[in-house]
Amino acid sequence: MSIKIALVGNPNCGKTTMFNAMTGANQYVGNWPGVTVEKKEGKLRGYPDAVVTDLPGIYSLSPYTLEEVVSRNYIIDEHPDVVVNLVDATNLERNLYLTTQVMEMGIPVVIALNMMDVVKKNGDKIDAVKMSNELGCPVVEVSALKGTGLKELFDKAVEVGNAKTYSGHQHKFAPAVEEALVKIEGLLEGKVPQAQLRWHAVKLFERDDKVQTKFDAATVNSVDEITSACETALDDDSESIITNERYEYITSIIGKIYKKARQGMSVSD
Ligand code: BGO
Secondary structure (H helix, E strand, C coil), X not given: CCEEEEEEECCCCCHHHHHHHHHCCCEEEEECCCCCCEEEEEXXXXXEEEEEEECCCCCCCCCCCHHHHHHHHHHHHHCCCEEEEEEEHHHXXXXXXXXXXXXXXXXXXXXXXXXHHHHHHCCCEECHHHHHHHHCCCEEECECCCCECHHHHHHHHHHHHHXXXXXXXXXXXXXXXXXXXXXXXXXXXXXXXXXXXXHHHHHHHCCCHHHHCCCCHHHHHHHHHHHHHHHHHHCCCHHHHHHHHHHXXXXXXXXXXXXXXXXXXXXXX
16 A cells, blocks of 8 residues: 655755655656645655655745645645654754644654754764654654665654554643633534644634635634633733744753753863
8 A cells, every 4th residue: 555755844954865865766846736836756765655745845834935835735635644754953943843833733743853963973962762752753863964764764654654543742732722722623623634623723723814714704703712812811912822832842842852062161170
């Protein structure tokens, strides 16, 4: 049975290098339907039944850029069997901002921690096992440039893609936000696939106008009332609430998994 793998990551995280390593000469280039954004696909090396789709490099899954909309629509509408999220390990904070969003989409995720050659050269340390436990998905250390960790990544992506099990997102927002999201999820029950409830609830809470068009006016109005009450309680707008909470969560994860090499020594050392 064939499996669909989506490759997702920030601009400049090494995605082109990784896509080439994954597919070799076995690539087809086209455009995403209706837009002039390049679409690349190819068969995964060693796995002729696995097709890798390279999604545009993005920082977020907001409705504000064509690349972000193309990427999120592909994941929500085409539901690949697994998302390989390529993360630049030298720039964890910015890269994990996208990861926290992808984790909510109801698709199994495998994180490929790229540029590990640079991290190691700098003497820094990332605890990939702890990172995997914190995020609730496999984390594979790789260097797309040097070709290390690739076999393990491909095997893991195929294993997770074949398993077709989604263990659910891990991250919980602050209690007031969770309360609002659970209420919104309740309103969406039966209107979107169960695994996608969370993502749609967060997007509607953020007043994402493209996602709002998928629902009837009564639902959008009810969501708006729930969102407004939460905004009043937390004295901030809903989009900022979500963004700030994501960064707090990311900071807490990085604090647990990342050890920077000591920079210089003091006289007392
Ligand atoms: C240049 N390790 C290291 N050290 N570098 C990597 C790795 C890795 O694991 N993976 C990718 N790179 P893209 P996007 C470059 O092009 O694949 C490097 O945007 C240079 N070019 O080689 O293009 C990769 O598709 C001159 O670097 O990323 C590339 O996501 C000097 O990261 C860059 C230095 O990779 C971006 C680097 C003329």
